[in-house]
Amino acid sequence: MQFQPKKYYYLxxxxxxxxxxxGWQKQPNVKTLHLMVDRTLNYILEGKYFKTLxxxxxxxxxxxxxxxxxxxxxxxxxxxxxxxxxxxxxxPQDIRALAIKEVDExxxxxxxxxxxxxxxxxxxxxxxxPFCAPxxxxxxxDLDIDIMKEGAKLFEGExxxxxxxxxxxxxxxxxxxxxxxxxxxxxxxTANYFxxxxxxxxxxxxxxxxxxxxxxxxxxxxxxxxxxxxxxxKQSLQPNVFVKMNYIAPASGLILNKxxxx
Numbered sequence: 001m002q003f004q005p006k007k008y009y010y011l012x013x014x015x016x017x018x019x020x021x022x023g024w025q026k027q028p029n030v031k032t033l034h035l036m037v038d039r040t041l042n043y044i045l046e047g048k049y050f051k052t053l054x055x056x057x058x059x060x061x062x063x064x065x066x067x068x069x070x071x072x073x074x075x076x077x078x079x080x081x082x083x084x085x086x087x088x089x090x091x092p093q094d095i096r097a098l099a100i101k102e103v104d105e106x107x108x109x110x111x112x113x114x115x116x117x118x119x120x121x122x123x124x125x126x127x128x129x130p131f132c133a134p135x136x137x138x139x140x141x142d143l144d145i146d147i148m149k150e151g152a153k154l155f156e157g158e159x160x161x162x163x164x165x166x167x168x169x170x171x172x173x174x175x176x177x178x179x180x181x182x183x184x185x186x187x188x189x190t191a192n193y194f195x196x197x198x199x200x201x202x203x204x205x206x207x208x209x210x211x212x213x214x215x216x217x218x219x220x221x222x223x224x225x226x227x228x229x230x231x232x233x234k235q236s237l238q239p240n241v242f243v244k245m246n247y248i249a250p251a252s253g254l255i256l257n258k259x260x261x262x
Contacts, residue, residue: 009103010071010080017094018063019134019252025057033058033095037069040090044083049074055109055259056116059211063135064256065119066098070109077102113262115179116208119255120201120217121186124224129193136189136198137253143224145199148183151223151233152201155181155216159237163245164219166211176212180204183220202257211248218247 014037022030026038034052041050051072058064077083080100087097123132124139132138155178162174186198201217219236222228222245236243 005074007105008073008076009105009107010073010077010100011103011107011109012069012071012100013066013098014069015065015067015096015098016063017134018058018061020094021060023058023060023062024054036092036095040087041071044086044090045073053109055114056256058256059251059254061251062254062256063252066258067256068109068259068261070103070107071100113206115204115206115260115262117180117202117204117257117260118208118213119188119257120203120213120249120253121189121198121255122201122217122221122249122253123195123198126195128195131191131193132195134252135255136194137250139221139224141225143221144226145183145224147230148220148224151220151230152181152183154230154233154237155203160239160241161209161212161237163236163241163243164212164215165209166215166248168209168242172209174209176205176207176209178203178205181216213254214249214251215245215247217249217253219245221249222247 016033020031021033024033026032026034038052041052052069054069055067084097084100091097121135122137122139124141124143127140128136128138158175158177160174161176162168165172165174168174181203183199183201186200188200201220203213203216219228219233223233235241
């Protein structure tokens with residue numbers, strides 16, 4: 001009988017600035033977050049077996065305040081704090097590990113029920129300092145923030161969201177529930193080169209489709225410009241309605257704020 005080595009399972013919380021990365025998933029000939037995380041682990045584990053799975057892939061240039069990946073090993077980490085310190089010492093400066101804990105073999109990071117919260121940071125009406133670019137989208141047009149706040153609330157609850165999925169298939173599951181969707185003034189991120197006022201779209205729910213938050217944000221920007229109306233958004237959320245939304249907001253304003261496992 002073939003010997004099966006014991007497996008150990010760890011959950012790692014980490015954060016990153018996504019501006020110079022082509023998203024999480026490994027791809028040929030480009031720099032991705034998964035590539036850099038695995039390259040660092042291979043170095044500090046000195047070639048021992050490991051595998052990593054993330055709780056949800058982010059697109060190119062999207063950042064994260066608190067993302068999670070599962071680390072599979074065939075040896076036990078004796079000192080978690082020392083491992084975390086070594087991991088951070090060798091990671092690039094735009095990726096930071098926050099915490100590590102052991103989980104059991106029953107935990108499945110992909111299928112375990114989870115709630116995700118995304119933030120979209122933006123400002124409008126003026127050309128900003130270039131240092132804002134990695135995390136903040138600048139809309140040079142004037143925007144009606146009050147009507148955008150009304151529009152954001154229309155997304156809350158259970159809706160048919162096919163209009164907010166990039167290149168949807170014919171057999172996807174498009175009825176989704178959004179627990180929170182609100183547009184608020186930004187007090188979370190500050191810097192002396194930021195504009196006087198900036199804003200955050202905060203969206204919280206269990207499952208999001210490809211480019212869903214960016215399509216929602218783009219729709220709200222078009223609402224703020226007067227290109228779309230509140231009725232247009234209401235109509236786009238009706239059962240079995242598909243409207244091709246024209247504007248996908250830039251990726252660099254999007255931040256995965258947290259992942260909570262139920």
